[in-house]
Amino acid sequence: MWAGLSRSEIDITEFKKVEMRVGRVVKAEKVPATEKLIRLEVDFGNTRKQAITGLGHLYPPQHFEGKLYVFVTNLKPRKVRGLSSECMILAAVTSEEKIVPIAPESEIELGAGVE
Helix, strand or coil: CCCCCCCCCCCHHHHCCCCEEEEEEEEEEECCCCCCCEEEEEECCCCEEEEEECCCCCCCHHHCCCCEEEEECCCCCEEECCEEECCEECEEECCCCCEEECCCCCCCCCCCECC
16 A cells, blocks of 8 residues: 555545645755755745755755745644754655655746645
8 A cells, every 4th residue: 555545534624724835945955964854945935934854865955946846834833853844845655655745837826825
C-alpha cells in the first residue's frame, strides 16, 4: 500500500478546516547538523512563513528556491530543531515510495487558495 493512504476517513467539514495556498520559496537552506531537514522561507503574497521540511535527503535546497508549491498554511507552529515551522509543503508519494512536492503546472498568484 502506498505510504499515507491508510488513514481513517474524515468528514468534509473537517477537510474544509485545512487551508492550502500557493507560495514561492524565496530562500532554502540546510538545517545545520541534520541530513534531512531544510528550512524554507515562503512568500504567500501578503505574508511570509517558514517551513521546516524533511526532504533534504531527496532534494538539495536549491531545488526549491524560486519555485511555486502548495502548502498547508493554517497549522499551529511547531518547533523543529529549535526552528519554528509555520506551514507544510504538500507532496505526493508514488507507488515506488518516491516523494514529489506538489507544484502548480503554471504561474499563479502568490497566496492563491487550493480547493
